[in-house]
Amino acid sequence: MIKYYNRTKKSYEIEKVAGEKVLNWTYSSPIGVGLLELIIKRRLCSSLYGWYLNRRMSRKKINTFVTNFNIDLTQTEKKLNDFSSFNDFFYRKLNSQARPIDTNNLSLISFGDGRLYAYDNIDLNRLVQVKGFTYSLKELINDDHIAEKFNNGTCLILRLCPTDYHRFHFIDSGICEKSAKIKGSYYSVNPIALQKVKKLFCENKREWTIFHSNNFGDVLYVEVGATCVGSIVQTYPPHKPINRGDEKGYFKFGGSTVILFFEANKVKIDEDILRQTSLGYECYVLLGEKIGKSNIER
Template identity: 65%
Template sequence: MIQVYNRKTKSYEEELIAGKKYIEWTYESPIGKNVTELIAKKKLFSKLYGTYCDTKLSASKIPSFIESFNIDMTLSKKKINEFNSFNDFFTRELHSEARPINKNKDILISPGDGRLTAYENIDLDNIVQIKGLTYSLKELIDDESIASKYSNGVCVILRLCPTDYHRFHFIDSGIPYESHHIKGHYYSVNPIALKAVPKLFCENKREWSLFKSDNFKDVLHVEVGATCVGSIIQSYSPNVKVNKGDEKGYFKFGGSTTILFFEKDSIKIDSDILEQSKLGFECKVLFGENIGTKII
């Protein structure tokens, strides 16, 4: 059972996991682990499933998925019968009023919907993946000079479940730079998998880019793919000014992760998020929700 912290009710909730039995089998049983290494982590497996999710045939899965995970479709721009495929539904856009954004330049907002953890004063060689397992930023982005900028800074990890809104956004106005692609595997990013695969974020397919934020110094964006994620789509234009809340991109089908790194003395994460992160719990957040403040 995976528990996440609800910031509004100040209580813990059990997470509803899409494909829970499959994930538990593939990452916890001896046979399942072999299947993961031989098949599930491979690009071909995710590419084939992603291709299926782009077909009209896959649209038949939408109603049962919505019902099983109690997804509020009143927030969606499209109605259920207007989606051409499961990926069309999965990457759905929301009405602008569905996710209000605090425009205060000193407020840090969540870049998307998901489960969030955050760590201050990070050691670049021992960044927490999940309690007890770490990785290095140099390994994650394969660029030591860029990584060194974030020594003793802040790391924010946003894990998106298949049931979440799957578009991610800019947390401030500023200039985004080009995205760098790093090839890798396609392990699940569910906590069950994170406990089973050391340095998983450094193993998976990922993309990273620098964002020259107007109010939070230079921010490092990293998007990590996962099992059955057909693509990481960057919808922004490099070197073109963006506004706070503008879309950066989206993930096609599957759970995925967005990681942000902030320079030292640039932001202060909200205390409840830091407290829960130290305890090993993720906080459930929505895009646009306040998660920190600028250090002035």
């Protein structure tokens, strides 16, 4: 059972997990763990399933998914019958009214839909995966020089469930460098898996980018793939002006994670998010909503 905090309702809710029984079996039973290490975490497994989800035949999965997880298709650009495949539905675009962007340039906005942890004054060598499991930023991005920039800074971990909107966006206007890719495995990023696999974020396929923002300093974006995520697709133009709220990219099928790192004293995260994180609960957030503010003196 995964409990998270709904900021709007100011109450705790239970997450409805896609494939929860299979996840529990895979990461807890001896046979499941054996298959995980032998087959499931491999690129080939995710690539084959991704191939199927890109085909028209996979459209039959959409209706059941929408019904089981109460997906609101009034917010999407395409209608139900217009999706060419399950993947086309999965990384669906939303219409312009679905996610209003906070207009105050000094407000730190959520960079996607999902469940958020926030940590300030971070120790680069002891970043929290879940209680009891840590990893280092150097291991995550394989770049010691870049990692040092974010010592004592702020870390935001946004977990995107398979039921969530799967595009991620820029928090501010600015310039973004080209993305660096790191090969890896395809473990699930669900809390069930995070409690079983040490340094999971450092094991999985991932990409990272430096974003030179106008109001929050240099920001490190890290996108982490997961089981059945065939691709992390970057859609932004590198080294060209970016506007606040612009799309950065999207994930193909599967649960995924986007992690942001800020330099020390550049942002102040909203207290309710920090408090819930300290209690061990993620906060449910939507793209464009305020989650903090700039802490840069002007």
